[in-house]
Amino acid sequence: MAFLKKLKDRLFKSSSKIDEGLEAIVEEGGEVDPGGAPEPDTSPEAPPEAPQPSDPVPAPEPLPAPAPDLPEPRPAPQEAPMPSDPAAPPAAPAPDLPQAPQAPEEIPEAPSEMPDDLPQERPAETPAPAPTPVEIPQEERARPGILGRLMGRREAAPVLRRVLDDEMIEQLEELLIAADMGVDTALRVAANMAEGRIGRKLSVDEIKTLLADEVTRIMEPVARPLPLYPKTPQVVLVVGVNGSGKTTTIGKLASQFRAAGKSVVIAAGDTFRAAAVEQLQVWGERAGVPVLTAPEGSDPASLAFDAMTKAEADGADLLLIDTAGRLQNRADLMEELAKIVRVIRKKDPDAPHNTLLVLDASTGQNALSQVETFRKLADVSGLVMTKLDGTAKGGVLVALADKFGLPIHAIGVGEQIDDLAPFDPRDFANALTGATNG
Numbered sequence: 001m002a003f004l005k006k007l008k009d010r011l012f013k014s015s016s017k018i019d020e021g022l023e024a025i026v027e028e029g030g031e032v033d034p035g036g037a038p039e040p041d042t043s044p045e046a047p048p049e050a051p052q053p054s055d056p057v058p059a060p061e062p063l064p065a066p067a068p069d070l071p072e073p074r075p076a077p078q079e080a081p082m083p084s085d086p087a088a089p090p091a092a093p094a095p096d097l098p099q100a101p102q103a104p105e106e107i108p109e110a111p112s113e114m115p116d117d118l119p120q121e122r123p124a125e126t127p128a129p130a131p132t133p134v135e136i137p138q139e140e141r142a143r144p145g146i147l148g149r150l151m152g153r154r155e156a157a158p159v160l161r162r163v164l165d166d167e168m169i170e171q172l173e174e175l176l177i178a179a180d181m182g183v184d185t186a187l188r189v190a191a192n193m194a195e196g197r198i199g200r201k202l203s204v205d206e207i208k209t210l211l212a213d214e215v216t217r218i219m220e221p222v223a224r225p226l227p228l229y230p231k232t233p234q235v236v237l238v239v240g241v242n243g244s245g246k247t248t249t250i251g252k253l254a255s256q257f258r259a260a261g262k263s264v265v266i267a268a269g270d271t272f273r274a275a276a277v278e279q280l281q282v283w284g285e286r287a288g289v290p291v292l293t294a295p296e297g298s299d300p301a302s303l304a305f306d307a308m309t310k311a312e313a314d315g316a317d318l319l320l321i322d323t324a325g326r327l328q329n330r331a332d333l334m335e336e337l338a339k340i341v342r343v344i345r346k347k348d349p350d351a352p353h354n355t356l357l358v359l360d361a362s363t364g365q366n367a368l369s370q371v372e373t374f375r376k377l378a379d380v381s382g383l384v385m386t387k388l389d390g391t392a393k394g395g396v397l398v399a400l401a402d403k404f405g406l407p408i409h410a411i412g413v414g415e416q417i418d419d420l421a422p423f424d425p426r427d428f429a430n431a432l433t434g435a436t437n438g
């Protein structure tokens with residue numbers, strides 16, 4: 001739970017926005033439910049239940065076939081304990097990014113020298129308690145016993161419920177659009193949440209859980225660690241607009257790869273800004289990784305070629321190439337990126353093996369147009385979302401996943417070297433929606 005708490009704290013603005021919005025929606029037209037017991041779920045996903053004679057809710061529509069293009073949810077990736085998690089074992093390397101469990105078929109298995117002392121499961125995290133299967137009598141729910149009162153348990157707060165109708169669905173759609181999910185995704189998510197539940201009375205917590213489940217379902221297929229290939233040096237080209245967090249992300253990645261026992265070389269390909277090169281050198285020092293630079297204004301492609309030569313000579317596992325991000329002049333940038341690719345392919349026809357697009361989550365909907373632009377400029381193979389800490393625009397990740405389906409390899413949740421985390425769909429969905437279970 002430590003990571004979830006950290007992410008939740010950092011995604012505070014996003015979740016509080018949705019939290020507060022959902023509360024307002026249920027308050028408007030909601031009624032206090034004296035028992036507080038949830039209504040039986042007659043939605044398509046709910047287990048079949050005996051019909052209640054007094055239940056005015058119409059029978060649900062037949063279960064629609066699941067969307068055919070959505071892959072099955074994959075098993076949760078192994079997760080490294082967050083470095084700042086006090087409950088985590090000391091100095092455990094962060095294995096997620098360097099793993100290659102999802103390597104495409106044509107790419108051979110991860111190399112055998114992958115560190116095998118990596119934790120296999122979340123050691124410090126306990127799973128959320130499962131909802132109790134025991135039916136609690138209504139009187140006990142409403143009034144805690146003497147022991148409960150002695151231990152400070154308060155009277156159960158009355159639960160507000162609102163009947164799900166067209167007006168409420170519209171309000172949900174508006175809330176999701178305001179949370180940066182984009183119109184198409186917001187409409188689809190709200191429709192899926194409502195499926196088979198029209199006429200049911202829902203509490204805020206139930207709606208949060210429904211929303212979190214829906215977000216998780218959309219995000220699961222894209223939560224994939226950066227694949228590692230046996231062929232070295234693996235060339236990772238890092239692209240993105242100015243200030244999106246490319247340099248910082250390269251520093252964090254280099255540090256995590258180093259911690260996992262990989263040798264890394266960085267090429268400071270933004271040769272147009274001396275400050276960018278200096279910044280990368282600082283990150284290289286922090287991560288303990290050599291940074292290749294070239295004089296200001298020199299050709300980034302020739303630097304990339306030199307970096308390839310050095311990475312090969314050093315037997316490096318990874319070469320991370322930073323690039324400039326001036327979208328103002330796309331023609332130049334396109335030519336520059338194309339030239340870098342042409343030149344490194346002289347050394348390895350398969351390079352770059354990954355083209356990472358770094359997106360600043362706080363740019364909201366603009367991230368969608370950045371993906372569109374960079375997919376035209378470069379063959380983007382995956383995303384890193386930065387600045388998810390303290391942004392109210394985390395919902396854009398859902399829109400990105402829904403629209404493009406590009407893997408999200410990692411998320412940036414701060415400016416420190418350890419603030420790069422694997423993307424966990426359930427944690428993200430709970431943090432975004434304020435849901436506490438699921």
Ligand SMILES: Nc1nc2c(ncn2[C@@H]2O[C@H](COP(=O)(O)OP(=O)(O)OP(=O)(O)O)[C@@H](O)[C@H]2O)c(=O)[nH]1
Nearest residue numbers: 242243244245246247248276386387412413414415
């Ligand atoms: N809060 C927060 N800040 C971040 C994160 N990632 C990067 N930053 C900050 O964002 C700013 C820009 O990051 P850079 O790494 O310099 O971005 P860049 O894309 O390399 O920028 P250019 O060199 O101008 O192209 C810096 O102040 C970073 O500290 C993150 O995940 N969270």
